[in-house]
Amino acid sequence: MQISISEHSSVVFFTGAGLSAESGVPTYRGAGGIWAQYRYEDYACQRAFDRDPQRVLHFHELRRASVLACAPHAGHAALAAMQAAHPRVQVVTQNIDGMLQRAGVRVDAELHGSMWRMRCTQHGIRDDFSGGAYASRKCEHCAAWLRPDITWFEDSIDEAVFARAGKLISECSLFVAVGTSAVVYPAAAFVPLAKRSGAQLVEINPETTEASSLFDRHIALPASQALTTLFV
Ligand code: APR
Secondary structure, X not given: OOEOHHHOOOEEEEEOOHHHHOOOOOOOOOOOXXXXXXXXXXXXXXXXXXHOHHHHXXXXXXXXXXXXXXXXXXXXXXXXXXXXXXXXXEEEEOOOOOHHHXXXXXXXXXXXXXXXXXXXXXXXXXXXXXXXXXXXXXXXOOXXXXXXXXXXXXXXXOHHHHHHHHHHHHHOOEEEEEOOOOOOOOHHHHHHHHHHOOOEEEEEOOOOOOOHHHOOEEEOOOHHHHHHHOEO
């Protein structure tokens, strides 16, 4: 049965790495997942960066290069079209790859930052779309190492972004999780929040997840197929 977007006062699509899987970007967990190949303790936490910034930056440059070789798919385009037709379609994402933005989707809360930004502890955040390799690995003001503006393991989430996402989710009447294992905070908290707030909950994921029992519907389809056929 199709879901009519216009019947909802506010809709949140909550996306994870599985949304980009069909573009060729590997997910974090499951077969071929990044954390099955790499230890996060070596590549994705502040401690690893403090120990060996060059190694961590090199890892992230390889990820940027591999994402650049991928392109958004029909599911991304369907999301952009839904937003164009219905202004109250919001996107809250855990994706850092920029694929949604490349497809023309307006992202309302980017929970885990972006691999296309760099951050200096002293001098703030700057865009870096220079390609696979970073434009600069050091801050032009203080020469400190720049780190990717993403949420690593053991980092806390930007409070303002977290609050904005929480507000959107607690106010929506339809909550659609797409391609997330929903085990990592805040995903693990946002699904129950949507439930408590009385939204209709739909999960798009070829696999079941630890959160599946909370959803009203589980759509066991890849994101591209579900996003292009389920919503009218
Ligand atoms: N369509 C929809 N879902 C898919 C597809 C697809 N084509 N392919 C895979 N999936 C699902 C998988 O079944 C899995 O449940 O996408 C999910 C991806 O889960 P994760 O790899 O855990 O990604 P995510 O939930 O975004 O991870 C959350 O964990 O490591 C951190 O910071 C990282 O943002 C990430 C966070």
